[in-house]
Amino acid sequence: MDENIKVFFRKSDKQWSHDEFPYHSHDKFEIYYFHSGDCKYVIGDRIYQLQPDDIIIMNGLTLHCANPEMTAPYERSIIEFSQEWIKPLVNGLQVSELLIPFYKLSNSLLRNVDKTILCEIEELIRALSIQMSEQLPQSKDLRLHNRLVNAKVSTLFVQLLFKIYELSQSRLAQVPLYESEKDYHVERVINWIDEYFTTDISLTNIADNLNISKYYMSRIFKEITGFTVMQYLMSCRMNRAKFLLEMNPEKSVLDVAIESGFESPSHFSRFFRQQLKMTPTEYRKRQNSARLVKSNRK
Incomplete structure (x- = not known):
């Protein structure tokens, strides 16, 4: 499961070096939720001065990096997921449209999201993180346990994709690509x-x-x-x-x-x-x- 989806919930750093946030790329889609800090985010030729509760949806193949300033703790949630894993899931549910934002709005920022929706998104990421880190109970069948965890993770993640899709359909605030x-x-x-x-x-x-x-x-x-x-x-x-x-x-x-x-x-x-x-x-x-x-x- 780890190679299909990785979840980091409210990961926070108080001290760091810029070497910890290099320019990088990967073959996965990514959902990035900025909670707090002072951070610019660079995706290709786009530079965003992030605000709390900004959400970025990314195609990981584009070079990207965070550039947080050490004036405040840097807190974010990140989900990286494989196209090979998610496509059969959404196709099986006949909702392949859920991936449209990652193709058509790739590397875009969602801002001024309704607080209720933000709470729902954050709760889904938290629940995903809990499921991904769940330990195997003693005397439990490993294969059964893995199937149950995979099913829970898949169900939660599809719910999250519905939220992202609904957000992408609404006209959120236009975010300037540069401010100076x-x-x-x-x-x-x-x-x-x-x-x-x-x-x-x-x-x-x-x-x-x-x-x-x-x-x-x-x-x-x-x-x-x-x-x-x-x-x-x-x-x-x-x-x-x-x-x-x-x-x-x-x-x-x-x-x-x-x-x-x-x-x-x-x-x-x-x-x-x-x-x-x-x-x-x-x-x-x-x-x-x-x-x-x-x-x-x-």
């Missing part, structure tokens, strides 16, 4: 990198093409996102490399490195190992093995 000149310039930088990250680029290239001071660009990017421009660039390249390694098993590591924008195969392998603690070849083998295991279960 700094946000605007950072979005321009992200857009430019997203288009050209596979080429040989530098800070000077980016600044010149966007007609902005390199030093100002570097400073505001770090201020808004919590990461340097080059860290974001390398995140894009890593994301592309992981995709190519997994989806194109016939493609050589050399070709993956070149097509992802790395300066050389040795640089690619070294950086990859630093980030994931394994070589590109080891990563490919692990992903292929995981895919085979999933196929055999079907």
Whole structure:
């Protein structure tokens, strides 16, 4: 069940480093509920200054990260769930429409939600968290226990999807994608990198093409996102490399490195190992093995 859905209810941090919230992507849909703190959320080229009770629905494939300030505890609830798991459930109930928000409104923010609905959503996430962490009672049949827990989790989660779907159908407050000149310039930088990250680029290239001071660009990017421009660039390249390694098993590591924008195969392998603690070849083998295991279960 853990590989199908992960639930974090009111996870709270009082101290942290920005390294704990890296740019990342994954192949799951995500529901993110912001409870409290001082946090900007970056999804692709969108930057949101979060307010308490904001809800974000995400396609995890888009690079995203939270950038909380340590001026207040950072509290949020998060659910990540697999499309492969949820599709048969909603199709079986003949309500495949419940996934429309994650396709058509992907990476969107829901704000000014009615308090009653928020309480219902929070209670469903809390109940999911309890079910996911439930321990096996002594003398209970393991298979029966797992079936019951899976059924409870599935039922609760479909109820949550109904709430999200209903919210997506109403016209909630329009949320500005940026609120300052700094946000605007950072979005321009992200857009430019997203288009050209596979080429040989530098800070000077980016600044010149966007007609902005390199030093100002570097400073505001770090201020808004919590990461340097080059860290974001390398995140894009890593994301592309992981995709190519997994989806194109016939493609050589050399070709993956070149097509992802790395300066050389040795640089690619070294950086990859630093980030994931394994070589590109080891990563490919692990992903292929995981895919085979999933196929055999079907």
